[in-house]
Amino acid sequence: MAVGIALLGSTGSIGKSALAVVERHPERFRLVVLAAHRNGGELLVQSARHRPALAVLADPEMRLQAAPPPGVELRIGREALLDAARHPGADVVINAVVGAAGLEASLAALGAGKRLALANKESLVAGGPLVLQALRRGKGELVPIDSEHSAILQCLASRRRAVPDAGEVRRLILTASGGPFRERDRGALLDVTPAEALRHPTWDMGAKVTVDSATLANKALEVIEAHFLFGVPYDRLEVVIHPQSVVHSLVEFVDGSVLAQLGFPTMELPILYALSYPDRIPDGRARFDPVAASPLTFEPLDAQRFPAFRLGLQAARAGGTAPAAFNAANEVAVAGFLAENLPFPRIAEVIEGALAAHRPAPADSLEAVLEADRCARAVARQMVERT
Ligand SMILES: NC(=O)c1ccc[n+]([C@@H]2O[C@H](COP(=O)([O-])OP(=O)(O)OC[C@H]3O[C@@H](n4cnc5c(N)ncnc54)[C@H](OP(=O)(O)O)[C@@H]3O)[C@@H](O)[C@H]2O)c1
Numbered sequence: 121m122a123v124g125i126a127l128l129g130s131t132g133s134i135g136k137s138a139l140a141v142v143e144r145h146p147e148r149f150r151l152v153v154l155a156a157h158r159n160g161g162e163l164l165v166q167s168a169r170h171r172p173a174l175a176v177l178a179d180p181e182m183r184l185q186a187a188p189p190p191g192v193e194l195r196i197g198r199e200a201l202l203d204a205a206r207h208p209g210a211d212v213v214i215n216a217v218v219g220a221a222g223l224e225a226s227l228a229a230l231g232a233g234k235r236l237a238l239a240n241k242e243s244l245v246a247g248g249p250l251v252l253q254a255l256r257r258g259k260g261e262l263v264p265i266d267s268e269h270s271a272i273l274q275c276l277a278s279r280r281r282a283v284p285d286a287g288e289v290r291r292l293i294l295t296a297s298g299g300p301f302r303e304r305d306r307g308a309l310l311d312v313t314p315a316e317a318l319r320h321p322t323w324d325m326g327a328k329v330t331v332d333s334a335t336l337a338n339k340a341l342e343v344i345e346a347h348f349l350f351g352v353p354y355d356r357l358e359v360v361i362h363p364q365s366v367v368h369s370l371v372e373f374v375d376g377s378v379l380a381q382l383g384f385p386t387m388e389l390p391i392l393y394a395l396s397y398p399d400r401i402p403d404g405r406a407r408f409d410p411v412a413a414s415p416l417t418f419e420p421l422d423a424q425r426f427p428a429f430r431l432g433l434q435a436a437r438a439g440g441t442a443p444a445a446f447n448a449a450n451e452v453a454v455a456g457f458l459a460e461n462l463p464f465p466r467i468a469e470v471i472e473g474a475l476a477a478h479r480p481a482p483a484d485s486l487e488a489v490l491e492a493d494r495c496a497r498a499v500a501r502q503m504v505e506r507t
Contacts, residue, residue: 122146122147122148122149122150123148123149123150123211123212123395124150124152124207124209124210124211124212125138125142125149125150125151125152125153125210125211125212125213125214125395126152126153126155126204126205126207126210126212126213126214126229126234127139127142127151127153127154127155127214127216128153128155128201128204128205128213128214128215128216128217128222128225129155129156129157129214129215129216129217129218129222129239129240130154130155130156130163130166130216131156131157131159131162131163131166132156132216132217132218132326133324133325133326133329133387134214134216134239134265134325134326134387134391135156135214135216137386137387137388137391138214138216138391139151139166139170140388141388141391141392141395141403142170142395144403144404145392145401145403148395148396148401149395151170151171151172152172152173152174152207152209152210153172153173153174153175153176153204153207153209153210154166154167154170154172154174154175154176155175155176155177155178155200155201155204155217156176156177156178157177157178157179157182157217157221158177158179158182160177160182160183160184160185161185163175163177163184164184164185164186164188164189167188167189167192168189171189171191171192172192173191173192173193173207173209174192174193174194174195174203174204174207175188175192175193175194175195176194176195176196176200176201176204177194177195177196177197177200178196178197178198178200178201178217178221179196179197180196180197180198182196183196198224201224201225202224202225202228203228204225205225205226205228205229205232205234206228206229206231206232206234210234211234211235212234212235212236212237212394212395213225213229213234213235213236213237214237214239214265214391214394214395215229215236215237215238215239215240215243216239216240216265217240218240218242218326218328218329219240219242219328219447219451220242220243220245220246220444220447220448220451220493222240222242222243223240223242223243223246223247223250223251223486223489224486225240225243226238226240226243226244226247226251226254227243227247227250227251227254227486229260230251230254230255230257230258230260230262231254231257231258231260232258232260233258233259233260234258234260234261235260235261235262235263236255236260236261236262236263237263237264237265237391237394237395238262238263238264238265238266238394239265239266239387239391241266241341241342241344241345242341242447242451244344244345244348244349245341245344245345245443245444245446245447246443246444246447246448246483246489246493247444247483247486247489248344248347248348248443248483249348249483249484250483250484250485250486250489251348252348262349263393263394263397264345264349264390264394265387265390265391265394266342266345266390267368267369267385267387267389267390268294268295268342268346268368268369269342269345269346269349269350269369270368270381270389270390270393270394271367271368271369271370271380271381271390272292272294272346272349272350272369272371272381273349273393273397274381274393275369275370275371275379275380275381276289276350276371277397277398287374288373288374289350289352289356289371289372289373289374290356290372290373290374291356291357291358291371291372292346292350292352292356292357292358292369292370292371292372293358293359293360293369293370293371293372294339294342294343294346294357294358294359294360294369295359295360295361295362295365295367295368295369295370295418296333296336296338296339296359296360296361296362296421297320297321297322297323297333297361297362297363297364297365298336298361298363298419298421299320299321299333299334299335299336300316300317300319300320300321300334301317301334302361302363306425306465309464309465310463310464310465311463312334312463312464313460314327314331314457314458314460317330317331317334317457317464318330318331320333320334321363321365322363322364322365322385323365323385323387325387327458328451328454328455328458331454331457331458331467332450332454334464335426335428335429335454335464335467335468336421336426336428336429337428337429337431337432337450337454337467337471339359339421339426339429339432340428340429340430340431340432340433340435340436340446341432341447341450343357343359343432343433343436344432344435344436344443347436354433354436354437359421359429360418360419360420360421361418361419361420361421362416362417362418362419363417363419364413364415364416364417365385366382366383366384366385366413366416367380367381367382367416368380368381368382368383368390369381382408382410382413383408384406384408384413386405388403388405389403389405427468427472428450428467428468428471431446431468431471431472431475432446432450432471434475435475438480439483440480440481440482440483441478441480441481441482441483441488441489441491441492442475442478442480442492443483444483444489444492444493444496445474445475445478445492445493445495445496446471446474446475446496447493448474448492448493448494448496448497448500449470449471449473449474449475449496449497449499449500450467450471451497452470452474452496452497452500452501452504453466453467453468453470453471453500453503453504454467456470456500456504456507461504461507462504462507463507466503466504466507469503470500470503470504471500473499473500473503474496474499474500474503475496477495477496477499478492478495478496479492479495
């Protein structure tokens with residue numbers, strides 16, 4: 121029987137890559153749920169093609185312009201998104217929603233004992249302890265889609281347990297492309313336009329994560345994601361700049377051996393691995409060519425050049441609800457930049473302002489996390505408006 125899949129965020133970049141993967145393996149995977157936020161037109165097209173049992177628009181204000189295809193139930197609103205994550209026909213929930221808006225769906229999927237194939241890193245950043253608690257209680261599975269974390273999981277998969285044994289793993293080393301402004305003078309960033317920031321040198325992604333890659337806030341989010349996924353303390357998590365995005369991350373073991381996972385940059389591979397894990401299934405994409413991938417280079421990351429990264433690590437080490445506040449302020453600042461209301465370097469300043477105003481609290485309840493998120497957004501919005 122084919123594995124039932126609920127795809128949350130089906131209209132986005134990861135969502136469309138996931139649809140391509142599922143379409144190549146109809147005998148293994150079948151779509152049970154498709155969920156988007158506001159893009160009803162695309163959701164209708166996808167529903168006609170894939171005929172899920174349920175289609176969801178998460179924004180309560182949205183309405184479809186036409187009736188859903190026969191056999192497809194349409195539901196609208198936040199509760200519908202959470203029910204989609206718990207859908208009885210879904211064995212795997214792919215969470216490809218962007219932003220902290222994905223947190224509750226992750227908790228719902230894990231609470232219902234599903235395998236959560238997680239692209240929505242913000243779930244773990246905002247509510248890491250809650251996600252791990254839902255995983256333990258629901259007895260589901262948490263498998264990353266982010267390419268760096270998929271790489272680490274693949275390096276660890278040869279071990280008896282995917283969660284590293286503290287005695288065996290010395291360091292996890294995440295690679296970062298460095299984004300489009302890796303070599304640009306900090307002073308020259310003031311006039312950067314959204315179009316320039318959206319021109320990523322190696323990955324084709326949604327707007328928010330692409331801007332996060334330009335500020336390197338994305339790498340701070342990923343360090344926090346790795347901390348919760350693999351249970352590794354922050355002093356054993358490192359980042360190295362690797363402009364080619366071919367080595368997706370590395371694991372150093374205590375005997376000095378280092379394993380890495382390589383591949384041309386495509387999200388389809390980590391998506392497929394999250395669906396097939398721990399197995400591998402044949403897939404017909406372009407073969408890897410080490411000569412074409414050469415040369416592979418590595419550089420240290422200068423945190424002073426990327427203040428959003430530095431602030432993210434600061435929030436990570438502070439713990440509690442600080443990462444939720446970091447994430448929320450970043451979301452508001454990035455939206456402000458994309459709307460051309462905020463210059464690029466102000467993104468980090470807005471995050472700094474929101475973190476300075478943040479009142480530390482343990483991230484031990486959804487209410488605490490949502491409150492930190494709300495407060496940070498309010499401070500960040502004020503700062504964007506005053507710019
Ligand atoms: N793109 C990549 O290559 C990549 C790589 C690694 C990790 N990720 C992570 O994957 C996640 C998705 O990224 P993306 O690039 O695919 O983003 P994207 O292209 O912007 O797509 C976001 C998806 O989420 C939906 N959405 C937005 N707000 C929502 C809300 N409040 N409630 C429910 N659904 C909502 C959107 O629906 P509408 O279209 O209807 O607005 C869309 O389907 C992010 O966490 C990102 O960091 C992405």
